[in-house]
Amino acid sequence: MMIDHPLPPGSTIGILGGGQLGRMTSVAASRLGLKTHIYNDTPDAPAFDVAAAATVGAYDDLDAIARFAEQVDVVTCEFENVPAAALEAAGRSACVFPPVKSFEVAQDRLTEKDFVSGLGIAVAPYAAVATLADLKGAILRVPPPALLKTRRFGYDGKGQASIHTLCEAESAWEIIGEAPAILEGMVAFEREVSVIAVRGQDGTMRFYDVVENVHRGGILDTSTVPANMAPRLAGEAQAIAGRIAEALGHVGVLTVEMFQTGGASPSLAVNEIAPRVHNSGHWTQDACLISQFENHVRAICGWPLGDVARHSDAVMTNLIGDDAGEWRQNAAEAGTALHLYGKAEARPGRKMGHITRISPKS
Amino acid sequence: MMIDHPLPPGSTIGILGGGQLGRMTSVAASRLGLKTHIYNDTPDAPAFDVAAAATVGAYDDLDAIARFAEQVDVVTCEFENVPAAALEAAGRSACVFPPVKSFEVAQDRLTEKDFVSGLGIAVAPYAAVATLADLKGAILRVPPPALLKTRRFGYDGKGQASIHTLCEAESAWEIIGEAPAILEGMVAFEREVSVIAVRGQDGTMRFYDVVENVHRGGILDTSTVPANMAPRLAGEAQAIAGRIAEALGHVGVLTVEMFQTGGASPSLAVNEIAPRVHNSGHWTQDACLISQFENHVRAICGWPLGDVARHSDAVMTNLIGDDAGEWRQNAAEAGTALHLYGKAEARPGRKMGHITRISPKS
Incomplete structure (x- = not known):
């Protein structure tokens, strides 16, 4: 509809x-x-x-x-x-909105990998795993170090097990609860980046500047914009996000996480897509006139998309669990916006808020 | 307390x-x-x-x-x-918060003028008016053109009548409902400016950059920052706001509207104070990391005040009445943030929203 x-x-x-x-x-x-x-x-x-x-x-x-x-x-x-x-x-x-197709693809890591690689876009080496025997075969085709991930319902490092040698197959299979999975080759990347794209109901697309992400313990720690990346490669990253959004017929914000590999001859491989606003786009609230949240709203309501230009450089740092206890210090810092989510209990690993530090545009 | x-x-x-x-x-x-x-x-x-x-x-x-x-x-x-x-x-x-004193002073134009001029700060010439006879006497001391304003409950040009000759005294007295009033000399100003100040519970003060305001039909039309004003004079404007906030023992945002007069030897006269966030500070949402609204919240909650630095130049334009019908066009404009207040009925003179156009900091 x-x-x-x-x-x-x-x-x-x-x-x-x-x-x-x-x-x-x-x-x-x-x-x-x-x-x-x-x-x-x-x-x-x-x-x-x-x-x-x-x-x-x-x-x-x-x-x-x-x-x-x-x-x-x-x-x-x-x-x-x-x-x-x-x-x-x-x-x-x-x-x-987004349309069902975007959810179908993003909910299943195997469907997602097949979909993205089907568009001729590079992804990390992967193999489907339905049984322990599958897993052992997969380890031969996707050699360790590798990550075994459930096909569905994993996030922030949950539903994952790392495999460094063939003999870890059984324990990894147990850790992920013997659920349908994929084995993913660990990519020796220079950096992790993401593109926050937005696509309107009329097919118009806009892309925020490419952001560089650092994870800690499987959870996003910092997002830095601009990414330390050549403009040509950043343009490629945005084009990849655009091809995926187009192929999905997506409406709203779509986030595409990628690895940059290849040293002096860099290339990009898609890691994951999320058919939604994303933690790695929170900096847009403070460094852009129109945030990812507003552009998502505009897209799903059939409004003209908003300006994605960035007026400042930014580093976003997540406040995980007890980090949020530092709110007084964070609030007092110059050039810093503090965001707290109103969660009562600061459980370990729980995203409680984030801070964005901005500086004049480089 | x-x-x-x-x-x-x-x-x-x-x-x-x-x-x-x-x-x-x-x-x-x-x-x-x-x-x-x-x-x-x-x-x-x-x-x-x-x-x-x-x-x-x-x-x-x-x-x-x-x-x-x-x-x-x-x-x-x-x-x-x-x-x-x-x-x-x-x-x-x-x-x-703010404390009762700030309301007492700001609710009554006469108390306000007496308070500000009592601090040795220039205001427009004024005289108290309690009766029609008072008004006639006042017109001799504060010669026309002048504005007759009720002491209490006036805003956006309501409760006011202009007087150009003595013979308009009776009609003006009727227009304002024969309420206790003041007669204010109309100031031949070069520009209207305002200072958005914030004062914390510990007495710390911060000032946003001075903003230049244009009114239309007695209602704020545009606010432009930076004001076209020499840095020394802008600093004076902030110092005036600071002295008023201090004298009130104010906590929260305090807005001081001023006239710049005097041509080549410019000086400032206070027009009005508002013990609250203000229409002429809406640009802070889009051109500063921490808005007037957040700084008001921080002050009244005893938090450290937030950074008032401006990352962009800005022009805020109010959407009054039917102006808000242009929302599609406004939403599509580059460099423009659209704000709508969720009011169902666009009555004439009603503030329905505003737009902020930002540009790189000059």
């Missing part, structure tokens, strides 16, 4: 998922005079604090999701692992 | 008034992990869409205000004309 005309100010966006991404999307929607209605499976959702309406319900409660969709003008999601049946239930009474 | 320690993330700010200023303050609070509870006298408040809690009640319903204050950790106001009794009722169970 497509929207023919832009949703006018005063319309309501339904968001499945009430975490920090939903929260910041809701705030971005308010700037355009749009309301949000948040659907979340627990009552303590950070996004509830900044939404016009809230529904608590399970993501597999299709009746509740259908009722929710009836009350809004368009539905979007803050996370990619929303069940297909939920998207379908929502889609019966509201437009859903 | 002072806050000894900063209010921690998760605390709730109560805001009296749910218009666009409350709405944008609520959004700014959310960035710091703070919640808001909005109190408004009608149920259609723009700020309700982005608040964790909402109360509909009259501003003179002291019981309702007291109950509201019991549920929050600090109380602030989005408008200066909140009744003194309401501030007092709120203050019995919560800290109220």
Whole structure:
């Protein structure tokens, strides 16, 4: 179902998922005079604090999701692992953006790799793993060091096991719960980068500047923009994101994570795609006039896309778990914007907020 | 009542008034992990869409205000004309910032002029008017052209009448409803400017860059930063705002509007003060890392003040009444941020939103 005309100010966006991404999307929607209605499976959702309406319900409660969709003008999601049946239930009474195809591809690491490599875009070496015997065969084709990852429902390093020798196959298979998986060759990369792209309902696309990411313990630690990368290669990274968004018929923000390899003759391989606003795009709130959140809202509502130009350089640092206890110091720092997500409990590994340090554009 | 320690993330700010200023303050609070509870006298408040809690009640319903204050950790106001009794009722169970003194001074044009000129700061010539006979006498001391303004409850050009000759005294007195008033000499100014200052609970002060304002029909039309003003004079403007904030013992954002007069030997005269975030500071959302709204929140919560540095030049234009119908075109403009306040009805003279056009810092 497509929207023919832009949703006018005063319309309501339904968001499945009430975490920090939903929260910041809701705030971005308010700037355009749009309301949000948040659907979340627990009552303590950070996004509830900044939404016009809230529904608590399970993501597999299709009746509740259908009722929710009836009350809004368009539905979007803050996370990619929303069940297909939920998207379908929502889609019966509201437009859903991004389209189902983007979720289908992004929810399954094997489908994703097949899809991206099917477009002639490089990915890390990989092999499908359905059984322990498969895994042993895969290790011969994708030699260690390699990562065994569940096909579905992995994020922030969860559902993964590293394999350095063939004899680790059984323990890795156990660690990931013997679920359908892929074995991915570990790429000796110079840097990890991501492209935050946005595609409108009319196919218009825009790309934020390429950002360089550093992970720590499987979780994003810092995002730095501009990436330390030649302009030609950065342009290639954006073109890759564009080809994927186009092939998906995507609408909204699409994030493509890539590895830069090859030393003096650099090349790019796609690591992962996310059909949504992304942690590595949070810097756009502070270093661009129009953030990834607002551009996602504009795209799904059929509005003209906003300017993606960057007015400042930026380094975004995640506040994980106890990091958020430093808020007084962070708040006092010059050139620094502090963002806290309103989560009560600072559990280890939990994303509590982020800080963005900006400096004049290089 | 002072806050000894900063209010921690998760605390709730109560805001009296749910218009666009409350709405944008609520959004700014959310960035710091703070919640808001909005109190408004009608149920259609723009700020309700982005608040964790909402109360509909009259501003003179002291019981309702007291109950509201019991549920929050600090109380602030989005408008200066909140009744003194309401501030007092709120203050019995919560800290109220800015302090009562700032409201007392800003609510009454005569008190305000006396206060500012008592600090040795220049203001336009003025005289108190309690009766028609007073007015006739005042016109002799403050010769026309002059403005007759009610002492209380005037804004955006309401409660005002211009006087060009003595014989207009009676009609002007009628226009303003024969209310206690002041007669103000019209100043032949080169430009109108304002200073957005913020003062913390510990007395720390910060000043945004001086902004140049153009009014149309008594309502702010554009704010441009930087003001076309010599750095020395801009520094003087900030110093004046600082002296007023200090003398009030103000906490939060304080806006001081001034006239620049004197041609080649320029000088400044204070026109008006507002103990709150201000329309002429909306550009800070798009051209500064930390907006006036966030700095107000930081001040009233006892947090360190945020960086007021400007990363871009900016021109803010208000969208009044039907102007907001151009939202599609505004949204499509490069270098432009569109802000809509979520008001359903575009009445003439009603502030519906604003746009900020930014450009590289000059």
